[in-house]
Amino acid sequence: MTLDREQVLRSAAALLTRKSTATMDEVARAAGIGRATLHRHFAGRDALVRALEELGIQEFEAALDAARLDEDTSEEGLRRLIAAVEPSAGLLSFLVNENQLFEGDEVNEGWNRADARVAAFFRRGQERGEFRIDLTPAWLTEALYGLVGTGAWAVQAGRVAAQDFPYMIVELLLGGARRSVEQ
Amino acid sequence: MTLDREQVLRSAAALLTRKSTATMDEVARAAGIGRATLHRHFAGRDALVRALEELGIQEFEAALDAARLDEDTSEEGLRRLIAAVEPSAGLLSFLVNENQLFEGDEVNEGWNRADARVAAFFRRGQERGEFRIDLTPAWLTEALYGLVGTGAWAVQAGRVAAQDFPYMIVELLLGGARRSVEQ
DNA sequence: CCCACTTGAGACAAAATCGTCTCATCGCCA
DNA sequence: TGGCGATGAGACGATTTTGTCTCAAGTGGG
Numbered sequence: 001m002t003l004d005r006e007q008v009l010r011s012a013a014a015l016l017t018r019k020s021t022a023t024m025d026e027v028a029r030a031a032g033i034g035r036a037t038l039h040r041h042f043a044g045r046d047a048l049v050r051a052l053e054e055l056g057i058q059e060f061e062a063a064l065d066a067a068r069l070d071e072d073t074s075e076e077g078l079r080r081l082i083a084a085v086e087p088s089a090g091l092l093s094f095l096v097n098e099n100q101l102f103e104g105d106e107v108n109e110g111w112n113r114a115d116a117r118v119a120a121f122f123r124r125g126q127e128r129g130e131f132r133i134d135l136t137p138a139w140l141t142e143a144l145y146g147l148v149g150t151g152a153w154a155v156q157a158g159r160v161a162a163q164d165f166p167y168m169i170v171e172l173l174l175g176g177a178r179r180s181v182e183q
Numbered sequence: 184m185t186l187d188r189e190q191v192l193r194s195a196a197a198l199l200t201r202k203s204t205a206t207m208d209e210v211a212r213a214a215g216i217g218r219a220t221l222h223r224h225f226a227g228r229d230a231l232v233r234a235l236e237e238l239g240i241q242e243f244e245a246a247l248d249a250a251r252l253d254e255d256t257s258e259e260g261l262r263r264l265i266a267a268v269e270p271s272a273g274l275l276s277f278l279v280n281e282n283q284l285f286e287g288d289e290v291n292e293g294w295n296r297a298d299a300r301v302a303a304f305f306r307r308g309q310e311r312g313e314f315r316i317d318l319t320p321a322w323l324t325e326a327l328y329g330l331v332g333t334g335a336w337a338v339q340a341g342r343v344a345a346q347d348f349p350y351m352i353v354e355l356l357l358g359g360a361r362r363s364v365e366q
Numbered sequence: 367c368c369c370a371c372t373t374g375a376g377a378c379a380a381a382a383t384c385g386t387c388t389c390a391t392c393g394c395c396a
Numbered sequence: 397t398g399g400c401g402a403t404g405a406g407a408c409g410a411t412t413t414t415g416t417c418t419c420a421a422g423t424g425g426g
Contacts, residue, residue, distance in 0.1 A: 019284060021204075023383065034404040039385065075361065097280065100336060101202060122360070132354075132362045138342045139351045140360055146333030147326060153283060154325045168322045171315075176359030177305070177323055178258065179315045206413060217374040222415065 005041060008033065009055050012048060017090035018156065020097060024048075049098060050108075056095045057110035059088040064117050074125035075174060081121075082166045082173075085148060089165070090156070093149030115141060140173075147173055188224060191216065192238050195231060200273035201339065203280060207231075232281060233291075239278045240293035242271040247300050257308035258357060264304075265349045265356075268331060272348070273339070276332030298324060323356075330356055 008031045015022050015030040022030075024045055028038040042048040067081035085092065099107060122140040125131035131140070151169045154160040160168055191214045198205050198213040205213075207228055211221040225231040250264035268275065282290060305323040308314035314323070334352045337343040343351055 021284065024385090025383085034406095035384095036386090036405080037403055040402085044385070045383095100340075101204065125360075130362060131360050132358070135351060135354060135360060136343070136347075139337060139347075139355075142333050142337045142342055143330060143351075143355055146329045146336075150325050150329030153329075154322060157283075159321045159325055160319070164319075164322075168318060168326075171318060172322075172326055172359065173355075174359045174361045175315070175363075176355065176357045176361075177308075177314050177318060178357045178359075179313060180358075180363055207415090208413080217376095218414095219375075219416090220373060223372085227415070228413095 007031070008038070008041065009051060013052055013055070013091040013094065016052070017094045017152070020094055052091065053095055053098075053108050053110070056088065056091045057108060057114060060085065060092060060114050061110070061117075063088065064114065069117070069121045070124075074121070074128060074130040077121065078174065079166070079170050082148070082170050086165055089148050089152035092145070093152050096145050096149060118144060144173060190214070191221070191224065192234060196235055196238070196274040196277065199235070200277045200335070203277060235274065236278055236281075236291050236293070239271065239274045240291060240297060243268065243275060243297050244293070244300075246271065247297065252300070252304045252307075257304070257311060257313040260304065261357065262349070262353050265331070265353050269348055272331050272335035275328070276335050279328050279332060301327060327356060 011031040012027045015027055019026070024038060025035050027048070028035040031038065038048075042051060063081060063084035066084040067077055069077040069081065071077065099111065118141045119137040122131055122137040126133045126137070147169050151160065151165050154168075155162045155165050194214040195210045198210055202209075207221060208218050210231065211218040214221065221231075225234060246264060246267035249267040250260055252260040252264065254260065282294065301324045302320040305314055305320040309316045309320070330352050334343065334348050337351075338345045338348050
C-alpha cells in the first residue's frame, strides 16, 4: 500500500487553506493516515510546508504556461491565467500568507520566478497600451494574488458562487467596479 | 503609572499584523511591558484578540462614518473610505485573516454591521448606475477587504510606496487594470 | 512623607504540540 | 503460504506557550 504523496499534499493543502494553524495530527487525520506515517514522509511541519510550497509553485508555473500569456491580447491572457489558476487558488492563498511570516530570509526562488513572469506580463500589457501605466506592475501582481486569495475565500465561505470565481476576479481586475460609459 | 490600554492594543496590532503567530511574550515586549502585566489586562490570547477585534470594528465603523458614503458620488465616497481606512489597514487585515479561522460559530456582530454597510454602499452605487451590476455587492465587499489587506502588505513589504496606498487601491477597485478608451 | 496600587521579573505547573520510538497488524508479492 | 515492507495506534520525552502566582521595586496621591 504505497502512500499517495500527492494525495496527502492535496488534502493537507485543502485543510491548511481553511485552517492555517492546523496541527500535524489534524493534517494526518484529514489525509486519512496516522500521524506517524505523516512524519515518515515529511520530516516535520517545515518540511510539509516546503513540500506544499514546491507543489504550489509547480502548479502556478504550470498555470502560467497554460495561460500562454504572450498570445492574443493581454486581456485574454489574463482570463486564461485566472481560469488556469483557479484549482490552485486555495493553496496559493495559504502559501502567500505563509510567506508573509518569513522575515524575507529564505524565500523560495520559485516565487521570484513566478512574480517576475506575472509582473512582466503586466508590464508588457502596459507597453502595448492595453493596461494603465499609472498602476505599477508590482502592485498589479500583488493585487492579482490578493484577489485570487479573496476569491477562493469568498467561494469557500459561500459568499460567491464557485462558478463565478473566474469572472468576478477577472472583471474586477480588468475593469474595476466603475460602470464605464462604453458599456 | 496607569497602563495605556490603547497603546498596548496598537503595538499588539502592529506586531500581529506582521507576525500573526507572535506569542504573548512577544506582544508584551513589543508593547514595552511585562508579560504578567499583559495578562493582568487581557485574560489570555483570546481576550487580547477580541479586544483587538473591538478596536478594529470601532475604527472601521469610524472610517465608514467619516467617509460619508451617502454624499457626493459613490466614487468620491469610496475614495474617502479608503483614505479613512488606511491607518487601520494592517489591523483589519489581521482580523480578517483571524476571522477565517473561526468556524463561523461566533463572529462578532460588528463585522456583520460593517459588512452590511459596505455592501449597501455598493448596492446603492449600482442602483445609481455608478457601479457595474454584474459584480455582486458581496463580492465587491470582499474584494475591498482583500485589496486593503494586500495593499497594507505590499506597503509593508516595500513593494508599493506608502503614499500610493490609497491611489493604487481605489484606482484598481474602481477602474481596473484595463486602459479604457475614455482616458 | 507614607501607603496603596501597579508594575516587572521570574518561578511554577498545566497544556499543547512536536518528533521519535515501539509494536502489532495488514496487504502484497515472490 | 511465508516473509517483507508499510501502516496505525499509541507511548514517551522534549519543547514551547500559556496562565498563575509571588515578591521586590517604584510611582503617585493624599
